[in-house]
Structure formats: C-alpha cells, structure tokens
Amino acid sequence: MNQGNNKLTTSWGAPVGDNQNSMTAGSRGPTLIQDVHLLDKLAHFNRERVPERVVHAKGAGAHGYFEVTADVSSYTKASFLSGVGKRTPMFARFSTVAGESGSADSVRDPRGFALKFYTEEGNYDLVGNNTPVFFIRDAIKFPDFIHTQKRHPATHLKNPTAVWDFWSLSPESLHQVTILMSDRGIPATFRHMHGFSSHTFKWVNHEGNAVWVKYHFKTEQGISNLTEEVGTRLAGENPDHHTEDLFNAIKNGDFPAWKLYVQIMPLEDADTYRFDPFDVTKVWSQKDYPLIEVGRMVLDRNPDNYFAEVEQATFSPGTLVPGIEVSPDKMLQGRLFAYADAHRYRVGANHQALPVNRPRNEVNHYQRDGQMRFDHNGGGSVYYEPNSYGGPTESPDSKPAAYPVSGLAASVAYDEHDHYTQPGDLYRLMSEEERTRLIQNIVGAMAPVEKDEIKLRQIGHFYKADPEYGRRVAEGLGLAVPPQL
Template structure:
C-alpha cells in the first residue's frame, strides 16, 4: 500500500519496474543473468545480517552413511548410486528457518533439511526442508517473505501480524501456510520429521538423457509432532530440545535413519501436467508419480566441535555432481547463486576449503586462487591461468548436461496460474478431524492477534480452500480470549 506516491528504486535511485516477478525466458524457462533488479536484491539480502546465517541460524548436525538399496542406474549416472550396497559418507544439518541464534529449536516453523554427500565426483548438497513445498515461487518475493518472519525493524521482536500481513496478500502461500500451522509445523525434534528436496531437479543417465526428479527422505523413527501447548511449554524448559535429543540419541547408539525415495517425471509428462511441474508451491501427487525407493542414510557420529563442523557447514544447491542437475524452477535457479554468495560473505571466499565443506572422497582441483583466509597450498606453483602450454587440469565432458529447449520473450513474466487452492484443498481434505481441530486452534491463536483487514484478507484465501476452514477458524477466534496488552515498564 502506498499513500505517499513514492517510487521504489534500486540502490542507484533507478526506478524498479516490478518487485515481485523475475525476468525469465518464457513462462517456464530459466531466469536471466541480466535481471539486475533480482541480483541486487538477492546480493543485498545475503549481506543483511552478520555473522550468523540470514536464515536457518539455529541448527544441529551429524555425520553418517548413505547406503544404496535399489538400482536406479537407468535414470542417473551419478556414481554414488552406481551399485546396490554402495556406501557414501554424509553430513546432515537440520535447522529452524526464521529465528536468530539464541532462540528455540522447537517453535512452530519450517525446518531445514540439508545433506552433504561426499562422493568420489565431489560433494552433492541436497538442500531442502521438512515440507515438499514453500510459501513463494518467484525469488523476487523471497527476501520480503523472510523479513516478514524476522524482527520488526523498529520494535525488534517478531509480530504475528507481519507474517499474516504478507501471507494474506500472497495467495500462492496458502498451501504452505496450512502445512505450517498444522501438526507438521512443530515436529518433535529433528529425528521425527521427513526431508524433501522440495524443488524439481533432474537426473542425467549414461545415454545423456534427462528426466525430472523430486527427492524424499522419510524418517524411519516415524513422524511425531508437538501440540501448540507442548512446544510452548518445552521451549521454556529446554529451548534446544531438538538438538539435545539428536545428540544424545547418537551418543547412546540409537542411530536415526531416513529412507530415500524419488519421484520421476518425463519431459512429455511435464508438458501435460495439470500444474506447472517447476512451481515450488506445488507437489507431484503420489498417485500419478509414485515413490521409488533408492536407499537409506543413518547418522552415527556427532561432531567433535560445533563451531568448526556445524556452524561453518555450508550447503549450496549449486553443488550437483555428474548425473544430477537442476530444472527451470525459478526459486531453485536463484538459490544456485544465492547460497554460495551468502557463504562467501559469512565464511569468506574460501569457505569450501573448511574441512567440513571440502570433498572427502576426492581432491578439489579448482582454478581459484588467493582470497581471504586461504590456508591450503593455494595450488602451489601451478600456472594460474588457462589455456596454457604448462601442466593444467583437463575439463571433464562427463559433467556436461544435455541441452533442453527454451523459448520466449525476455520479460518479467508472472507465473499467473490461478491454481493456488487446488492442492491446498487436497491437503486440507486429507486431514482427519483431530488434525483439523488443531489446525483451527493454531491459526486462531496467531491470526487472531491481527487487525481486521488482515483477518478478512486471509479469510478470503481460506474460503477458497474450504468454507469449513474459514468458518471453523472464525469460531475458534471468537471463543479465544483477546490478547492481553503487553505490560508497560514500571515508572520510578
């Protein structure tokens, strides 16, 4: 809302034509490097807070082993999947998203679910969440979404009003909002939640054929959740309950594990899918695209030093090994740049030489030189340019991806499909009566703190999902006590 007729500009004072839509090649094509508005917005956002992570600041990690149990070599040439029984070292980091360091790790929020596979072709980073979807599908809106989850710029505490203000004006968020405000928004620690790659990725096989893929990691401990009252009470007793639970389980030899599955979609199926298959606010229904079992990973070793191994761990969706690649998912395309850029700011340009981040099953042989905190041999006396008649590493054609066709005008083309509610309705309808009751209760306790305009706008979105949902939330808010005024400091 703009009552002052102010014009939004970039840092150079140049007017910004659109602050919500990235520039792409056609509706489903990749994003363009020439979109300076997006790049500047992301780059500035990545540097807003020091020294903790901008998001996912609170977390825990552990080492383990991934074991292949089923043959998928017809789909991918990635070496870690090359034979049944093959094992690969992994490092996992779980995290909350919104709160800053010092906060609780069991409050209602999404959870980060990041895996680093130390393969002989280099590190594959599977950087996902504990839900298969997200609140927004265009990266131009991501920075604004995260700010709505952080502290108020003046008062410096988190307001329920801020996130409902954003969600009520972003109808594509409704699917993820229902996940967050239901049971799945408060998992009982890291061990009892699933993980998802969330984005659409692709597999490349030995015939250089591409197939679209989604990654799923199902907890073998079973999904368990806190109620709203339980996590609120527990964070007052032990705010790092999830971190403590994971650490102690591993120390006691009760090693947690997850089973990896994939969903597969051909390009022909993608062209005929009823939803945009690269839209991060959508899932691929399991009935149409069933889960295929791949393997299992187990966490069996705690880090020796939290700062060195967990705090300095750096994951990037840009780290894909031969046989695994990306898709035109707009959010994924932006994350390829954004994550590594954030690490260079937070940890330094040589962050990938830190032991937890460097390859373990092969040797990095990069063209990169110098920079802050270079502590390895800096490639010794090897010639530092290419091409050259001197000794220099050769490129590997095996890492080359097959081409895929893109077309369209270079413009800010909005993903304007008005299908925000189909999958949200499918998700809502699958909840049982007890799950729905908790969902109404959780929403009412938070949304009820907002002014009427935000409530009204959010209720319109709820009604588009289900009239019952809106009606029950209204009833729950009416029965709830109004929020008590915050105490004022005593005067002397």
C-alpha cells in the first residue's frame, strides 16, 4: 500500500465519499441497494475468514533462512543443500494439532513443525512435528483418529472416552502416547522444542544413487517444557503464550535457531532392519544410524500480516524438489494427497500463487483459470502440451528415481507388529521423576473415561511395554492389572 496516499478508496480503487454513513432514502428511510460501497464492505467482511485448517488450526509463523554447514552433496542433488555456506530463504509455521484457531497454545498436544524452503528449483516443504513418531501408520485411519480429538457431536465437548477408546484399539499409538504424556507433551515455547520429519524420505544424488533419510532439527535454545499445572494456568491467563513468545523474541533480536541433522540408511538396509524403517510409529536407533550435520535454520523476521503470511501459508509433503523423494511410508503416501487437497479446498486452487507460497524462481506450467486467479494467468501464451510453439517441456533428468515394487494389489497391513519394544525402551530411559510425572499425566487424562473396559485395555498396552508402566497406571486409576497379563 502507498502510505503517502491517504485517500480512502473502494476495493476497485475509486475514492470513497462517505465511510461513516450508509446511503438511505432520507434521514429515516431504508438503506439503498445502490450504496455499492456499503455492499462491498459487508460482502467482503462476510468472507474475511477462510475455513480454518481441519488440523493445525492454531499456529504462529516467521521468516528466516537455512544455511548449509556441512557437505551432503554425495547424498542428494537438491540444489539448496549443494554447498557449505549456501543460504536459502524460508518460512516456518508452528502449531498445535487438535484445537481450533482460538484454542490455547499450552495444551498437551503434538506441535506441527512445517517449513517452506524457497529454493532455485522450486519450493520444498518439510511438514513434520516436534515428535519423531506419530499415533498411526496408515492414512486410512487418520480421519477417525482426528475425529476422536475433536468435539463430541452431541455435547460439543472434548471427549476423553473417544480418545482412549481409539488409542486402546490402536496399539501402534503407544509410542506417541508415551511421548505426548511425558514432560515433552507441553513445550515451554515453540522455540524450545525439536522438530522432526517423522516420515522417512529418499535422497538421490547426481549419479542416481539413493539413500533413505530422516530429518532432526535440534533447537539451539535448549529443550524446555511446561508441567500440566503451568500449562493449564497459562491456557487461562495467556492462551496465545507461544505465539506471543515467538513474535517478541524475533522482534527483540533474539532469533531462534535450530541445527539440522539427518540419519542416513542405505537402501538395502530397509529389507533387514529390525524395525520397518517406513513405519512412522517407530524410530531408527541413532547407534545404528548416527546423526549427520547438514545445516542451520534461523528465524529472523516476523510476518507483516498474519493472515496473508501465516494463515494463507500452505504446506504439503508432496512439494518436493529434485534430489528429495518420498518413501513407501503408508502415512506419508496418504498425506501427499490430503495436504494439497486441503489447501485447494481451504485457500483455493491457486494457493501456490499467493505471495507467501509463490516460488522465488520462475514458474512455467499450463494450469489456467480457477477461482481467485490474480496473476496474469499465462497471458495469451500456449495453454496445452505438447505444442508446436516452444512452450515449456519436461526435464527428464528431474524424474524421480525408480525403485522396485512387487506383490498383489490388496489392503495390506505392515508386516511387523511390535508396538511395545520402543515405548518400553523410552519408559526405561526416563528418570524416576519423569516416570512419576508421566504416570500422573496419563492417570489424569484417563480418569474421565466412561468405561473401565477401555481403561483396562489401555493398561494392557502399557504393561506389555513395561510391567511397571502398566502397574503404576492401574494403581493410579484404582484398577487391577488384568490377570492374563
């Protein structure tokens, strides 16, 4: 906007003669439909809210840059990772998962960790969380899972019975449940938490050689968390605590930063590793695949306008660049469709052309028209392909690397069903004080569940992970461990 021109105009640029009084038939007469300025204001006001995200509705964001600090060109041909010292502009959005856009920041919930890198070969989105695993491992279960996190259709209240009923019938959730109910379930701020790709991706180098990869963003501010009591108090006193903290830190020059590390797995190891490396409810041991430094992310600029930059920012794990590809992770495969489709519904078919989402390099394609097409829409250029007019054509060297597939087309589960080893290992790694808080958080969350049957089923999962784990939860709920365990 031109700050030097203080003349108020309509949305089509005409000067406004009166912005205080509607046009009426006399001083007491009805309002006239010919007051097009009034109609335009009211019609726009009615449409000022795009539908909020189904998940990750409450969030905060900031601009920054990513700088490469170690050479990884032997693993990937991704241009923005091509040399030590290279900087790429980026945008980050942090969020809670289940709550509405007006919900509190300090609830016990995973945090979204969504990053957009504006590379010279197009945008690259990394859509992760602050946890290395997730509750489920097949996208077909995702709508049901999220329904349990939302409000009861009759009472319009949160429903702990639905939450624990689903988890107790989905034992693959136990690893993430253990993390969520631990000290790390409520980060102190967005700045004081790690970020993870959670999913496995594939890196491909210039020679066409590939490896499997997982991302780990380690906060340089250090890990800091809130207790259940402090989180509850902040939810009442300052429900926007995390949003405020991130904005003020950047405003005051205290720029948050994260170091990026990756775990690299040779392709052939996927067939022999003791856990399925594509199962998002599992982690790879860092003893088996140590962390390798890649670079550093710094956030140093706040948005000028929250709606334009944070609310309209769209991320999808399918927004990829040459050198970074997907894995057979069933949850990831579903997200490749769901995320982009959600943005087409929520923001519009042309959401990628919005300033916060627009690639910094030139975009050449044959997509035309659609609601809210606000750029030159391809002008009068050729609008189909193949064509005889020199229009943009494909680049064969950018094709994804091939990998073999086999088997019958069927609804097939993961081969491996050990849902207890890793949660048990995590429990045993905790100090006695951490275990005590974990048990207290679980007992407090499960106490409102209506059916003992559900509680006992979930206690059985805790017990299978570690007998002490199950016994202490049972004692806290005043229940006996099922004898068959």
